[in-house]
Amino acid sequence: xxxxxxxxxxxxxxxxxxxxxxxxxxxxxxxxxxxxxxxxxxxxxxxxxxxxxxxxxxxxxxxxxxxxxxxxxxxxxxxxxxxxxxxxxxxxxxxxxxxxxxxxxxxxxxxxxxxxxxxxxxxxxxxxxxxxxxxxxxxxxxxxxxxxxxxxxxxxxxxxxxxxxxxxxxxxxxxxxxxxxxxxxxxxxxxxxxxxxxxxxxxxxxxxxxxxxxxxxxxxxxxxxxxxxxxxxxxxxxxxxxxxxxxxxxxxxxxxxxxxxxxxxxxxxxxxxxxxxxxxxxxxxxxxxxxxxxxxxxxxxxxxxxxxxxxxxxxxxxxxxxxxxxxxxxxxxxxxxxxxxxxxxxxxxxxxxxxxxxxxxxxxxxxxxxxxxxxxxxxxxxxxxxxxxxxxxxxxxxxxxxxxxxxxxxxxxxxxxxxxxxxxxxxxxxxxxxxxxxxxxxxxxxxxxxxxxxxxxxxxxxxxxxxxxxxxxxxxxxxxxxxxxxxxxxxxxxxxxxxxxxxxxxxxxxxxxxxxxxxxxxxxxxxxxxxxxxxxxxxx
Amino acid sequence: xxxxxxxxxxxxxxxxxxxxxxxxxxxxxxxxxxxxxxxxxxxxxxxxxxxxxxxxxxxxxxxxxxxxxxxx
Numbered sequence: 080x081x082x083x084x085x086x087x088x089x090x091x092x093x094x095x096x097x098x099x100x101x102x103x104x105x106x107x108x109x110x111x112x113x114x115x116x117x118x119x120x121x122x123x124x125x126x127x128x129x130x131x132x133x134x135x136x137x138x139x140x141x142x143x144x145x146x147x148x149x150x151x152x153x154x155x156x157x158x159x160x161x162x163x164x165x166x167x168x169x170x171x172x173x174x175x176x177x178x179x180x181x182x183x184x185x186x187x188x189x190x191x192x193x194x195x196x197x198x199x200x201x202x203x204x205x206x207x208x209x210x211x212x213x214x215x216x217x218x219x220x221x222x223x224x225x226x227x228x229x230x231x232x233x234x235x236x237x238x239x240x241x242x243x244x245x246x247x248x249x250x251x252x253x254x255x256x257x258x259x260x261x262x263x264x265x266x267x268x269x270x271x272x273x274x275x276x277x278x279x280x281x282x283x284x285x286x287x288x289x290x291x292x293x294x295x296x297x298x299x300x301x302x303x304x305x306x307x308x309x310x311x312x313x314x315x316x317x318x319x320x321x322x323x324x325x326x327x328x329x330x331x332x333x334x335x336x337x338x339x340x341x342x343x344x345x346x347x348x349x350x351x352x353x354x355x356x357x358x359x360x361x362x363x364x365x366x367x368x369x370x371x372x373x374x375x376x377x378x379x380x381x382x383x384x385x386x387x388x389x390x391x392x393x394x395x396x397x398x399x400x401x402x403x404x405x406x407x408x409x410x411x412x413x414x415x416x417x418x419x420x421x422x423x424x425x426x427x428x429x430x431x432x433x434x435x436x437x438x439x440x441x442x443x444x445x446x447x448x449x450x451x452x453x454x455x456x457x458x459x460x461x462x463x464x465x466x467x468x469x470x471x472x473x474x475x476x477x478x479x480x481x482x483x484x485x486x487x488x489x490x491x492x493x494x495x496x497x498x499x500x501x502x503x504x505x506x507x508x509x510x511x512x513x514x515x516x517x518x519x520x521x522x523x524x525x526x527x528x529x530x531x532x533x534x535x536x537x538x539x540x541x542x543x544x545x546x547x548x549x550x551x552x553x554x555x556x557x558x559x560x561x562x563x564x565x566x567x568x569x570x571x572x573x574x575x576x577x578x579x580x581x582x583x584x585x586x587x588x589x590x591x592x593x594x595x596x597x598x599x600x601x602x603x604x605x606x607x608x609x610x611x612x613x614x615x616x617x618x619x
Numbered sequence: 620x621x622x623x624x625x626x627x628x629x630x631x632x633x634x635x636x637x638x639x640x641x642x643x644x645x646x647x648x649x650x651x652x653x654x655x656x657x658x659x660x661x662x663x664x665x666x667x668x669x670x671x672x673x674x675x676x677x678x679x680x681x682x683x684x685x686x687x688x689x690x691x
Contacts, residue, residue, distance in 0.1 A: 132645045139640040147633055414651060414658030453648055454636040461625035463672045464635050466665050468648070473658045473665075475650040 083107040083334065085615060086353055086368040088341045088383070090114065091193020092601050093588040093608040094374035095320035098327055099230060100612025106619070107332045110324070111355050111366060113175060113189040114337030117167035123311025128450050129419050131307065141310050142452060161197055162309045168196050175340055176379060177500060177507060183397070183514035185378055185551040191337070192321035193376055194554055195601065200317050201425045201444050202233055202287040203245045203598035208438065212594040214562040220610055224249045227605035231318040232299060234292040240284035244430045244439060245598060253292045255285050256302065260417040261409055261447040261479055262426030268411065268538050275537035279530050280432030286425060286444065289318035289602070297326070306450045308423035317424070336366065342507055343387045344371060346581040354505060363505050370615055372587040374608065378495065378510065380590045381559035385497045385570065386508045388580055394494040394566035397514055398558030398595040399551055400484040401524055405532065407540040412477035423450050431483070431531055441527055442597040443483040448475060479540050483531055484553055485524055486597040489565055490517055514550045555600050557589030576611050587611045625673060
């Protein structure tokens with residue numbers, strides 16, 4: 080391909096949609112991406128989890144890993160949830176994307192599809208007020224939710240109780256997925272007494288999922304309810320950016336430059352040139368285009384931009400949803416049988432309003448526990464393994480794990496900067512992270528966790544612990560090249576989504592956001608990428 | 620509160636994970652589904668058994684050198 084119209088950096092949730100949007104509008108596109116992958120998921124047979132467990136002699140390789148990599152190491156929090164077939168997402172990241180911190184340990188992706196390869200597939204829309212706080216125009220963004228839903232394939236319940244706050248203006252394309260017995264009992268209890276949660280400012284219901292409940296005309300098929308979704312996805316029922324890229328690679332207008340790590344860019348003479356390392360040959364390459372869109376994920380987009388603009392040591396904010404897990408025992412499922420037919424991802428979700436206000440401060444998802452295996456439960460119990468296993472077998476069908484995300488905003492104590500790694504002139508700079516919640520943020524979070532726990536108890540889902548996976552545990556990163564940078568006026572996004580100081584460089588991920596709502600951000604990243612693609616094309 | 624010293628060792632968890640992914644032993648990892656009353660009785664039994672078993676484990680660990688892993 081000759082010089083493409085646009086270079087897209089990164090293949091994640093934003094990058095894949097960006098490329099799709101640009102191609103659909105007639106542009107030629109090249110994508111630069113580290114693109115690590117794994118064939119481990121291909122070993123997972125397309126059969127129900129229980130059948131697989133009883134019949135597949137090779138199950139260890141993908142359930143726990145040939146080298147036990149599926150057993151979280153002591154102290155490992157972020158990324159611990161990645162099963163062996165999904166660990167390619169971060170394999171080698173420590174060397175390729177060096178970072179330093181004592182307070183923030185993000186999951187930095189180097190696999191094809193970025194963090195989207197491990198996404199839980201829950202979809203939410205942001206409210207007008209949330210979008211305005213982020214620096215986005217609701218009237219401009221909202222129409223792109225519809226297009227994102229069409230491209231990703233969303234199943235949703237048009238009657239769900241959560242729709243008023245978490246899902247709007249997006250007509251459903253597919254019927255909702257069937258939820259499992261554990262979730263159904265919790266939902267029934269809520270429906271019998273909605274005031275129990277309502278009085279606490281909480282909602283609960285089925286949430287939209289980027290999982291097919293019906294076959295699509297292309298290669299993607301409906302979820303078979305085999306409960307193997309954390310390991311394999313033969314039918315591609317869950318939207319993954321890699322599937323989108325696989326389709327795009329069939330188009331002659333698209334070039335995928337995989338196994339290449341973008342290190343810096345230069346925007347001059349009406350053209351952007353990206354310096355990248357070829358990870359196969361270790362050679363330095365240069366790729367040019369008329370425009371470039373950074374979709375490397377907020378943390379890495381900022382690393383690239385700071386490095387390229389020569390702004391070493393300049394601070395820029397980090398936004399990351401604080402995250403808390405609350406494992407509970409659903410008393411109405413204790414000792415009871417549960418259908419094997421289920422999907423593995425979130426079954427229910429909801430929101431938690433700020434105490435005394437109407438804005439949403441927390442957003443949660445509920446998972447049942449089975450296919451992640453019992454040894455992980457036993458590992459956390461202060462009991463001899465035989466007794467721990469007995470307890471795990473008793474509780475297994477009744478365990479409901481609630482993960483709650485909280486909104487995040489800019490603070491002086493949350494920032495990143497870059498420094499030279501030393502050595503080779505074309506080396507990747509080191510990102511330095513600092514992230515500390517303020518004392519008022521910590522108090523506010525604890526207060527709402529307590530409200531949330533009391534709401535769960537009202538549903539007879541009794542919390543048995545509270546787990547903080549660490550400051551970067553939500554894997555929701557944004558706000559690193561904000562429209563308004565409180566640290567340094569030189570480094571920011573412009574209202575037209577271009578990077579200040581680089582007129583041909585656009586920001587296609589969540590880096591420009593000034594605020595991060597509590598809701599999962601992936602679906603909004605998709606819509607936003609399509610919006611920026613539209614802008615790039617119009618500007619061309 | 621943490622009771623990390625009472626948790627299974629890495630080696631014990633590895634052995635458990637290997638057993639759990641052995642197709643011939645799947646039956647030993649199925650949930651108990653005999654109703655809530657039986658479930659509560661089992662949990663009570665675990666609570667009673669945990670005291671002597673935990674004491675035994677602690678005693679055994681205290682007699683094991685960290686270096687060799689062999690009882691003294």
